[in-house]
Structures are given as structure tokens and as C-alpha cells.
Amino acid sequence: MARVLRASRRLIFSISRPISPISPSLQSLKPLFASRFQSRDYITEMRKSTIESNLLRTLRSEIQYELEYSPPQQFEKEFDSFSIEDRKGEQWIRLRGKHGEEEDIKIEVTMFDGAVPVKKSGGGGGGGEDVKLHMSLIVDISKGENCDVLEFICSAWPDALEIQKVFMLRRDGTPGAPYVGPEFxxxxxxxxxxxxxxxxxxxxxxxxxxFLHAYMMNKDKTELINWMENVKCFVDK
Structure with a gap:
């Protein structure tokens, strides 16, 4: 029992003793530790600066290439009887027109959403393959505000427009699962x-x-350049 009490007293005494200050030898190492941490931060900042500089240089090079090699054109905002609504940064355009006095026509056009391989045209016997791009059109024809809408879903290739589906859309009282008709x-x-x-x-x-293929090729290039400019401005802040 006495042995246990002596051991307990030694433990209490050791805990209650004040902590000794850092020895002079350890104090002398503090500037060294601080210097190492500062050096590490400096290297990290240098790496970050180099990565951002490389990215900015590549973005500037790509933007310059696009502007010099094949700069975007300024398209008219009308084609035939249609006016064109084109908002910067969006992946679609809208055309509006009329047929006669009663019919309103609205066409929504996506950017390219598909492609198929085709053989390259031209002589020389080089052969090889190219791609034919595809876009989708939604054509709505209506006759007044309270009238139903006749809607065509179309595929637009560079040289042809094909109907895929024909709908009758009701503006009011549409059932939960309307019959949408057969495949075209x-x-x-x-x-x-x-x-x-x-x-x-x-x-x-x-x-x-x-026309829409040429327009969308131009829009695709314009949007790419705008996107790269936005990324460059963000990185450069």
C-alpha cells in the first residue's frame, strides 16, 4: 500500500511541475522552420503561376488562330420570309415568319447534335472520309392564339430536310397522355x-x-471564341 502511495505522489508531482520553456537550441531552429515553410509557399505560387501562364498563352494562341484562319462572319438576321432570333451564349436559334394572313410559323433550331461519315468529294483519288453534320428543327404552325398547333420534328442535313414526326398540340385541355401519331x-x-x-x-x-447549316457553323465558331475569351478573362483575374 505504501508503495502505491509513493508512486501516486511521484505522478502528481510530475504533473504539477511547470512546463519548462523551449530551450535556446530549439529557439534557434524556429527561423529555419519558418524559412522552409516560406520556401515551400513560394514554390507552390511559382508552380501555380507557371500553370496559369501556360494556359493563358494557349488560349491566346487558339483565339488568334480562329480569328486569323477563319474568322466568324456577320450573317443577316433574316432569311427569305423568316426573321432570326439569336442570343449570345445559347445553343439554339429561333426563326419566326408568317404564311398568308392567319398562319404564324415558329422554328427552333439546335446547334449540331449528330454526324454521319461520308466519302470526301473531289478528284485526285485521295479517298478518305468526311462527316455530314446534323441538326434538329421544331416547326410550329398556328392560326391564332386559341388555335391548336401543328408541329413538325425535322432532321436538317446540309442538303436536305426530312420530317421525322408530326404532332397536333392542344393549347388548352390537353389530356395527360395525348396520342401523338405514328412515325412519319x-x-x-x-x-x-x-x-x-x-x-x-x-x-x-x-x-x-x-442556310441553317452555314449559319450554325458560323455560330459554333463564334460561341467557341467567346467561350475561350471568358475562360481567359477568368484565369487572368
Whole structure:
């Protein structure tokens, strides 16, 4: 028992003793530690600066290349009977037009959303493959505010416009699961032909598809340059 008490007293005594200050030898090492930490921070900042400088240099080079090699053109905001709504930074454009006195036509056009491989044209026997780009069109034809909408879903290739689907959209009282009609290719050939001609009579035709491809190629380049400029400005702050 006495042995236990002596051990307890020694433990209490050791805990209660004041902590000795840092020895002079350790004090002398503090500037060395601080110097090492400062050096490490400096190296980190240098690496960060080098990475950002390289990124900025590459962005400037890419922007200059795009502007010099094939700069974006200034397209008219009209085509045939349609006016064009194009907002900077968006991946679609909208066309509006009229047919006769009653019909309003609205066309929403995506940027390129697909492609298929094709053989390169031209002589020389070089062969090789190119790509044919695809975009989607939603064409809404209406006759007044309270009238239903006849909607065409179309595929636009550089040289052709194809109907994929035809809907009747109700502006009010639409059931939860409306019947949307069959696939266009399943319709009778004569009905397909008449619907195609109906759309073409309103200016939605191969010529429009050709124009939209040129317009979207230009928009794609413009948006790419704007995107790179925005990234550059952010990194450069």
C-alpha cells in the first residue's frame, strides 16, 4: 500500500511541475522552420503561376488562330420570309415568319447534335472520309392564339430536310397522355409527300436547311471564341 502511495505522489508531482520553456537550441531552429515553410509557399505560387501562364498563352494562341484562319462572319438576321432570333451564349436559334394572313410559323433550331461519315468529294483519288453534320428543327404552325398547333420534328442535313414526326398540340385541355401519331415513315407514301409539300410551301425546305447549316457553323465558331475569351478573362483575374 505504501508503495502505491509513493508512486501516486511521484505522478502528481510530475504533473504539477511547470512546463519548462523551449530551450535556446530549439529557439534557434524556429527561423529555419519558418524559412522552409516560406520556401515551400513560394514554390507552390511559382508552380501555380507557371500553370496559369501556360494556359493563358494557349488560349491566346487558339483565339488568334480562329480569328486569323477563319474568322466568324456577320450573317443577316433574316432569311427569305423568316426573321432570326439569336442570343449570345445559347445553343439554339429561333426563326419566326408568317404564311398568308392567319398562319404564324415558329422554328427552333439546335446547334449540331449528330454526324454521319461520308466519302470526301473531289478528284485526285485521295479517298478518305468526311462527316455530314446534323441538326434538329421544331416547326410550329398556328392560326391564332386559341388555335391548336401543328408541329413538325425535322432532321436538317446540309442538303436536305426530312420530317421525322408530326404532332397536333392542344393549347388548352390537353389530356395527360395525348396520342401523338405514328412515325412519319410509317405513313402512306402519298400522305408523306403531301405533308412534305405543305411544309415546303411555308419556306421550310432544303434551301432553309442549307442556310441553317452555314449559319450554325458560323455560330459554333463564334460561341467557341467567346467561350475561350471568358475562360481567359477568368484565369487572368
Amino acid at each position: 415513315k410509317e405513313l402512306d407514301d402519298e400522305l408523306q409527300k403531301e405533308l412534305q409539300e405543305y411544309l415546303e410551301a411555308r419556306g421550310v425546305n432544303d434551301e432553309l436547311a442549307d
